[in-house]
Amino acid sequence: MSRSPASTASATSAAASAATSIKTRRFGPRTLFARVFWLMVVGIAIAQALAYVAIRQERSMALRALMMSGVERDIATGVAVLDRLPAAERADWLKRLERPNYRFALADELDPTAGPVERTDFNGPFVDALVQAMQPFRIERAVQLGVKRYQLLVRLNDGAAVTVHAQRVDMPIPEWVMWVLGAQLIVLAVCSWMVVRLVTRPLKTLASAADDLGPDLSPTLIPEEGPAEVAHAARAFNAMQQRIAGYTAERVEILAAISHDLQTPITRMRLRADLMNDEELRGKFHHDLHAMQVLVREGVTYARTLHGTSEVPARLDADALLASIVGDYQDAGEAVTLAGEAGTPIMAQPQALKRILVNLIDNALAFGGQAEIQVTRSGAGNPGGAQDPTHRLTIAVLDRGPGIPDDQLQAVFKPFHRLETSRNRDTGGTGLGLAIALQLATAMGGNLSLHNRTGGGLEARLTLPASLA
Known part of the structure; x- marks a missing residue:
């Protein structure tokens, strides 16, 4: 998968916003x-x-x-x-x-x-x-x-x-x-x-x-009461939420329909490719059709992550999930190691979390040949499982690959942004992997960021709220 940061605010706009806020700060x-x-x-x-x-x-x-x-x-x-x-x-x-x-x-x-x-x-x-x-x-x-x-x-x-x-x-x-x-x-x-x-x-x-109003854009209606002006503002806000949710749902349905309709011609092309006598040409057709299927599938997945995920959060043993993922890679002969532990269960969406970690590990293996997973926990749990804003679980995926230019660390999260410019899907991916991972992390209340390592390599840092079930 290619490395792409998706974020609505670039580093330049963030710096400009910070400068503006400092400039407009007033006493009182x-x-x-x-x-x-x-x-x-x-x-x-x-x-x-x-x-x-x-x-x-x-x-x-x-x-x-x-x-x-x-x-x-x-x-x-x-x-x-x-x-x-x-x-x-x-x-x-x-x-x-x-x-x-x-x-x-x-x-x-x-x-x-x-x-x-x-x-x-x-x-x-x-x-x-x-x-x-x-x-x-x-x-x-x-x-x-x-x-x-x-x-x-x-x-x-x-x-x-x-x-x-x-x-x-x-x-x-x-x-x-x-x-x-x-x-x-x-x-x-x-x-x-x-x-x-x-x-x-x-x-x-x-x-x-x-x-x-989270990434799922699920409307949370506010009471339409109080003075006339306040009630009018509440009605307008509720209507805005419903319109946004409707527009996003409609976009996802359109993309899903397009993806479904594309499956038929892709299948026909695959059958026709099987009838080709030239094995080399047949292999190229199969390769392109597979890349097309992956691109369509991931495009729809990205659109759905923009509207949130329907997966219900569950009490999850993060240590068991990480051990299972690392074990699968090691069984396949990949150089993936695990250090540290979460210690206690967390509330998360298992499939979404697994997809994020698999994407980060695949990127580390593709660009660095090996992946090192480090798990750290900050803060302390409150009695009764209450959420503490300082109680965070950090999962870092590290490699010793070429890294990413500093001015591209945020840009690689944008959809279809690829650092590899050859347009080869085998080496550059679809450009949607990190964009999907970021959307899933945001939907879980977490954060995904990239950092160049001292001595070379990249650290993909996933931070999640470590609230107890």
Whole structure:
């Protein structure tokens, strides 16, 4: 059989895809669920923060308006009280007249480091109203100590000086408001999670169904329920699966019919060849007819493997199967050896597995003169026979033949691809052997790959899931 890798993705396209994925990689969550969820949560958090800022600003503006509307009268009243009191009693009344946003001091000096009051939207109207309310008292000087604090020097009727220390007091946000905002954020985050899950769950179901669509193309219908858009997508996906399965089945039936119809003319040609007197010519005819029969038969086999295999997986003793295959070759005088063991039974399709191994061994014998089979097992079985993704059985068929150019290791899996260009079916095969082997391995959930060996030769590596029965 010729060596041909069949694969839908070449090494060049794989490298291009990898480069594209690296180029388009972005920071942040990769899944749609995480992206939409965090987008909603961050958006809600920003909205809550803006609401909090708006509340503080509104309360600050309300307090500012309150101060500008009444505090000047309170300060003027306090100054009038101090003016009417005897000088000896004024100090005792300072504490009584003190308020959260202003206090009085008996002094005629202001803070020397302070600058003059800047007229702003806050203190401009307030200072004007204070000057008006202070009459007949006179404000000699006003200085600013900060954004919210300033001092006023007021002269009483007896000539004594009173310093007014005024400041803007922000109205604190009650603690319950923060708790309410936090509770709102939590509730909205939970609601966002539920909404995003409701939206993305059908997509996950759809992706799982697409992944489960194996080489046999057997439709796995997904529920056509949920919102109208989701149900429509599910119906379209189910219809697509059924159409693909129908097209493939029809193609297999057509090829099978062609193969069946070709048997009749091939048989007639064989009978007519038997009537030839020229033995050499008769032998050539028989040889060509045999090659034609093999090509037709393998073409149909390949088409059927594209649609999967009808063989039911069974609990299989891989060691016994390998020993039987190797024994048959050794009985025929072929140099085939076996090393290693699977150890435990596996779930596989016996005839499909045997066909893969026979094809690989035939190739090794044809191109290397000998074949060495090595069996290794990785991972450990789970209790009760549960499948472990890391639990793999590897069967390698090695030879010391000429090997395959590195740029052809994937191409030889393509149908009818032959490294031997003489078109001699005895030396080059039909070009379908490895293509069929790859399809059968994929249908069993395994992988088939080729690797050049150090020192010359080729290694055909079949990897299967070693799930227990």
